[in-house]
Amino acid sequence: MADKKNATGDTKAPSTTRSDGTMVVNSLSGIVEPFCTHCRRQPGKQHLRRCTRCNYCSKECQKENWESHKSECWRVVELAHELSDNPAASRWNAELNRWVMTWKSTLFLWSIVAMDLPNKPPDYLSTHFMWITLVQRPDPPRRQQLFRLHWAANATNDGFAETMRDIDEDHQKKLDKWAQTCQATPKDSIRVIITFLPTTVKMASNEMRFVFSPYSAYQVGRGLDGNVIGEPKHAMAYLQQLIERGEPTRFH
Numbered sequence: 001m002a003d004k005k006n007a008t009g010d011t012k013a014p015s016t017t018r019s020d021g022t023m024v025v026n027s028l029s030g031i032v033e034p035f036c037t038h039c040r041r042q043p044g045k046q047h048l049r050r051c052t053r054c055n056y057c058s059k060e061c062q063k064e065n066w067e068s069h070k071s072e073c074w075r076v077v078e079l080a081h082e083l084s085d086n087p088a089a090s091r092w093n094a095e096l097n098r099w100v101m102t103w104k105s106t107l108f109l110w111s112i113v114a115m116d117l118p119n120k121p122p123d124y125l126s127t128h129f130m131w132i133t134l135v136q137r138p139d140p141p142r143r144q145q146l147f148r149l150h151w152a153a154n155a156t157n158d159g160f161a162e163t164m165r166d167i168d169e170d171h172q173k174k175l176d177k178w179a180q181t182c183q184a185t186p187k188d189s190i191r192v193i194i195t196f197l198p199t200t201v202k203m204a205s206n207e208m209r210f211v212f213s214p215y216s217a218y219q220v221g222r223g224l225d226g227n228v229i230g231e232p233k234h235a236m237a238y239l240q241q242l243i244e245r246g247e248p249t250r251f252h
Contacts, residue, residue, distance in 0.1 A: 036048065036055060036056055037055055041057055049062070095146055096146075096209070099146050099147060100209050100211065103144075105248070105249060106242060106243075106249040107130075107132070108190060108192065108211070108213055110235045110242075111130035111190065111192050113231075113232055114154060114235035114236055115128065115154050116232040117190075123188075125187065125189060125190060126187035126188065127157055127158075128154060128155065128157075129157070129160075129190075129191035129193060130154060130191070130192045130193070131153055131160060132149060132151070132152040132192065132193070132239075133149075133150045133151040134147040134148065134194060134195075134197070135197040136148075136197075141246070142246050144247075144248060147243065148244060150197055152236040155193075160193070190213040191211075192211045193208065193210055194208065194210075195208050
């Protein structure tokens with residue numbers, strides 16, 4: 001696992017422009033489209049039913065996925081109870097969820113670049129993911145700029161577990177949640193984990209978010225089709241710039 005450091009390191013990424021990678025971004029648009037949590041199909045948002053944080057294309061898929069999904073349902077219920085007596089935490093949790101939904105496609109795109117997936121072996125995503133750490137931004141000018149990207153790295157499952165044991169007293173609960181998430185998604189899913197630096201406003205006990213795509217490294221390679229929108233070593237610096245400016249990538 002990479003050493004923790006500022007996302008940009010000592011190298012400043014070249015400035016991005018609005019036209020950068022338009023073809024690549026559009027070709028990868030399916031990676032961030034809503035999909036059935038069980039069968040991974042993408043029938044269109046209007047044909048998916050939502051249950052807590054999962055989507056299903058049919059009652060049959062929801063029933064088949066229940067064993068993996070029920071723990072997520074209970075976590076949502078527990079979080080609702082935890083936030084019911086803490087208006088400040090409840091507000092920040094809602095803002096965080098909104099921020100993640102706004103930036104999810106951008107996180108996927110630049111994680112794909114950072115991990116250099118088209119040049120990695122097929123089983124690479126079974127052991128690796130992108131880990132980013134955010135910090136709350138004082139007096140953000142817009143909701144898109146609620147956080148700053150403090151640190152990001154290509155990480156391994158084992159490295160994540162080891163680091164969490166060293167830095168987080170509540171690590172076991174978070175590691176269990178990560179393990180359940182991994183078990184509930186295909187091994188070749190593109191995963192991004194979001195953690196947060198300690199702040200003056202405590203959002204909730206589970207200050208962690210997981211986002212993942214149903215597409216495999218092979219499908220990503222086909223989507224890129226040899227096009228490159230940035231060097232892997234600069235990818236997180238590009239992402240840091242976009243988050244700082246509040247300009248999430250737009251997919252068409």
